[in-house]
Amino acid sequence: MNSDDIVELHVAIEGRSERKFVGRYAWTLFRLIQAAEKGCTPIEQPAPRWSHYVFWLRRQGVIIDTITETHGGAYAGTHARYVLRSSVEVRKVLRASDKRLAA
Template structure:
């Protein structure tokens, strides 16, 4: 069971997706992706322990379309990193109020 105190958001895919409740780091990740828009997010710009896992869950548990762009980076540990771009159009919906139908 998930505690009521755990961070969560309710969202839906436009135009007619059903509301879904997303918890914890996946909710945090979705908010970052929505705020970033078409420029997307990287773990370098938005540090978090497991970006790839959050994106995986948003794709596979919630059906969101998120593009992964691989970008090179220089420096003493040169290589590449991922930039994630939310391609689904998503809106945040209010939590239902208890007692109201």
């Protein structure tokens, strides 16, 4: 884990009450927020289980589109690009370094 990684994220989704996301779910949602319309791919933002994080966030009411893209190279094929469609207001961000300082 990088000391700059997001480990806790407090947000309001679609203007509803504040929600807290932790761990990789917080990291994933923050990456999607930063990427805006460009979206994120596991190729550009490496993480072990992108599809699971997106699946879980969707179960929490976050609207995320999946766009299938092709790629070349020695292992040509397809990959997903995830684009956040929900309106998300960030209220609080905690990074790994913040957690260590508080302990």
